[in-house]
Amino acid sequence: MIGHTxxxxxxxxxxLALGPAASGAWAQADPLxxxxxxxxxxxxxxxxxxxxxxxxxxxxxVEERIATFDNDGTLWTEQPMYVQAAFxxxxxxxxxxxHPELAQQPVFKAIVDGDTAALASLGEQxxxxxxxxxxxxxxxxxxDKAVSDWLATARHxxxxxxxxxLVYQPMVELLAYLRANGFxxxxxxxxxxxxxxxxxxxxxxxxxEQVIGSSGKTRYRLDGDTPVIEKLPEVDFVDDGPGKPVxxxxxxxxxxxFAAGNSDGDLQMLQWTTLNTGPxxxxxxxxxxAEREYAYDRQSLVGKLDKALDEAPRRGWLxxxxxxxxxxxxxx
Amino acid sequence: MIGHTxxxxxxxxxxLALGPAASGAWAQADPLxxxxxxxxxxxxxxxxxxxxxxxxxxxxxVEERIATFDNDGTLWTEQPMYVQAAFxxxxxxxxxxxHPELAQQPVFKAIVDGDTAALASLGEQxxxxxxxxxxxxxxxxxxDKAVSDWLATARHxxxxxxxxxLVYQPMVELLAYLRANGFxxxxxxxxxxxxxxxxxxxxxxxxxEQVIGSSGKTRYRLDGDTPVIEKLPEVDFVDDGPGKPVxxxxxxxxxxxFAAGNSDGDLQMLQWTTLNTGPxxxxxxxxxxAEREYAYDRQSLVGKLDKALDEAPRRGWLxxxxxxxxxxxxxx
Numbered sequence: 209m210i211g212h213t214x215x216x217x218x219x220x221x222x223x224l225a226l227g228p229a230a231s232g233a234w235a236q237a238d239p240l241x242x243x244x245x246x247x248x249x250x251x252x253x254x255x256x257x258x259x260x261x262x263x264x265x266x267x268x269x270v271e272e273r274i275a276t277f278d279n280d281g282t283l284w285t286e287q288p289m290y291v292q293a294a295f296x297x298x299x300x301x302x303x304x305x306x307h308p309e310l311a312q313q314p315v316f317k318a319i320v321d322g323d324t325a326a327l328a329s330l331g332e333q334x335x336x337x338x339x340x341x342x343x344x345x346x347x348x349x350x351x352d353k354a355v356s357d358w359l360a361t362a363r364h365x366x367x368x369x370x371x372x373x374l375v376y377q378p379m380v381e382l383l384a385y386l387r388a389n390g391f392x393x394x395x396x397x398x399x400x401x402x403x404x405x406x407x408x409x410x411x412x413x414x415x416x417e418q419v420i421g422s423s424g425k426t427r428y429r430l431d432g433d434t435p436v437i438e439k440l441p442e443v444d445f446v447d448d449g450p451g452k453p454v455x456x457x458x459x460x461x462x463x464x465x466f467a468a469g470n471s472d473g474d475l476q477m478l479q480w481t482t483l484n485t486g487p488x489x490x491x492x493x494x495x496x497x498a499e500r501e502y503a504y505d506r507q508s509l510v511g512k513l514d515k516a517l518d519e520a521p522r523r524g525w526l527x528x529x530x531x532x533x534x535x536x537x538x539x540x
Numbered sequence: 541m542i543g544h545t546x547x548x549x550x551x552x553x554x555x556l557a558l559g560p561a562a563s564g565a566w567a568q569a570d571p572l573x574x575x576x577x578x579x580x581x582x583x584x585x586x587x588x589x590x591x592x593x594x595x596x597x598x599x600x601x602v603e604e605r606i607a608t609f610d611n612d613g614t615l616w617t618e619q620p621m622y623v624q625a626a627f628x629x630x631x632x633x634x635x636x637x638x639h640p641e642l643a644q645q646p647v648f649k650a651i652v653d654g655d656t657a658a659l660a661s662l663g664e665q666x667x668x669x670x671x672x673x674x675x676x677x678x679x680x681x682x683x684d685k686a687v688s689d690w691l692a693t694a695r696h697x698x699x700x701x702x703x704x705x706l707v708y709q710p711m712v713e714l715l716a717y718l719r720a721n722g723f724x725x726x727x728x729x730x731x732x733x734x735x736x737x738x739x740x741x742x743x744x745x746x747x748x749e750q751v752i753g754s755s756g757k758t759r760y761r762l763d764g765d766t767p768v769i770e771k772l773p774e775v776d777f778v779d780d781g782p783g784k785p786v787x788x789x790x791x792x793x794x795x796x797x798f799a800a801g802n803s804d805g806d807l808q809m810l811q812w813t814t815l816n817t818g819p820x821x822x823x824x825x826x827x828x829x830a831e832r833e834y835a836y837d838r839q840s841l842v843g844k845l846d847k848a849l850d851e852a853p854r855r856g857w858l859x860x861x862x863x864x865x866x867x868x869x870x871x872x
């Protein structure tokens with residue numbers, strides 16, 4: 209009996225000692241510390257657990273673990289205006305300083321005067337022309353530098369921080385968690401591909417070759433012995449709405465297993481991801497936190513959020529409630 | 541003295557025993573066994589050694605180690621015609637079987653009759669129309685399957701082997717060697733992106749998201765609750781010649797450090813890669829082996845090879861002589 213008790217004691221001691229290391233729940237630190245415990249966090253953890261379970265019925269081979277993320281409003285703040293729009297306005301003002309004759313054009317005049325009504329009255333075509341005017345007439349390396357220089361000094365009007373500080377910490381953790389589980393993470397942005405690429409590696413750990421976005425036409429030429437790629441004043445591809453699955457098919461050539469968005473511009477990407485056989489996951493970041501960020505339920509300044517939210521319950525898409533599901537929004 | 545001799549003997553024995561393992565040259569197996577020893581192989585090994593040497597003046601950080609490879613004639617055999625052209629001809633014949641009324645169109649009639657003179661007389665527009673007719677009017681997943689099914693049964697007319705057997709073993713080794721040294725390898729093909737993607741992961745270890753190629757326009761639509769991406773009868777992007785740097789910039793967003801091609805269609809990619817600061821490497825596969833593959837020096841059936849070969853010495857590009865530099869061409 210003594211022998212038995214003693215063995216029992218030793219086994220108990222060993223279990224106590226090994227317990228935390230042996231149990232999966234204790235073995236690793238929480239991979240999503242900026243997410244509050246709750247349905248959203250549990251659903252994400254459960255899905256990743258299922259698709260990475262060797263031999264499980266929902267196992268997805270590593271090479272098929274493709275995850276696609278919208279950028280504006282999904283990975284960083286898009287209010288009070290798209291960051292790229294702030295860049296365009298600053299760039300237009302700079303252009304008028306360098307070429308005062310531009311101020312005779314209505315769109316540049318409205319910007320210099322801060323006349324938002326006049327700007328709005330120019331309609332989509334006026335804004336598209338402005339986009340083209342500020343994004344062409346230079347080579348790609350010059351534009352890349354213009355974006356990096358601007359981001360280094362520009363500040364968000366409300367938070368008075370660099371825009372790249374306003375990336376969502378819970379989403380940065382989610383990206384890292386997916387990569388740690390064999391996923392390849394991509395950005396699929398309605399914004400300009402060359403506006404997004406210069407900073408995503410540092411901000412999100414996503415390299416330029418995993419960024420998809422809208423783009424203008426370009427042309428290669430040899431300038432003496434210096435090759436340049438020139439940005440032309442012509443839109444090539446709009447990576448928004450139904451353009452997102454088209455862009456994903458063009459750039460990746462596989463259907464994602466995981467996708468995240470926040471607006472109707474992401475609707476078709478979420479459909480393309482989830483309306484397929486096998487395990488699939490989609491989430492919508494719902495902006496419900498006026499205090500720490502912005503609250504703009506179904507109608508934002510920058511786009512509708514109606515259809516995606518309506519489809520979510522029917523499709524089983526997770527709606528993330530920023531106010532309740534996120535412990536932290538930005539890194540302090 | 542005895543002691544000394546004995547010690548010397550033991551040391552000699554130890555060196556003999558350790559020698560192969562201790563010496564760098566012997567420590568690892570030859571990473572390029574299908575390359576003959578010589579300038580070409582040495583130049584590749586020396587370059588990779590330099591850019592991966594931590595603290596060396598030519599060190600390139602892992603995230604910038606981008607390598608781009610042409611496909612036809614660089615990674616697999618492109619004679620007597622592009623493999624995709626053989627696919628188009630077989631597909632056109634199949635289409636006539638299913639829709640006999642097509643035989644009234646001159647291009648389909650020429651194919652069914654095997655009338656190459658009539659086919660040639662249709663010119664570039666006729667061939668472009670044929671390309672479009674055989675590559676559209678279906679969704680992307682159906683096309684993907686059509687390519688895979690065809691490759692499973694089609695045979696090369698001379699070697700009587702599946703086309704995917706006719707990948708160059710020395711280049712497959714080079715791709716693997718670069719990846720083992722932290723490079724990300726991409727295909728940059730003039731061929732159709734959707735013709736190349738279905739088989740490159742197996743043949744080269746290159747996943748679909750690292751394949752760039754020519755493409756037609758596509759459109760997303762929801763067919764009931766099934767999302768499809770439809771192939772439209774319109775060319776979107778030609779990834780050849782000056783289109784290659786444009787495609788690299790669009791898809792990768794960084795300039796390569798290493799590039800390989802074989803024809804004038806690769807000229808601008810090699811320029812874009814090498815005419816830059818920092819260590820850069822470019823090579824041209826020169827087809828000199830009529831016995832084991834094909835010899836077509838400066839003029840092939842399928843494209844000019846003049847300008848790239850002329851520029852090579854001036855730019856310091858390596859010209860690989862298939863006959864002399866490659867021990868093996870295909871896997872037996």
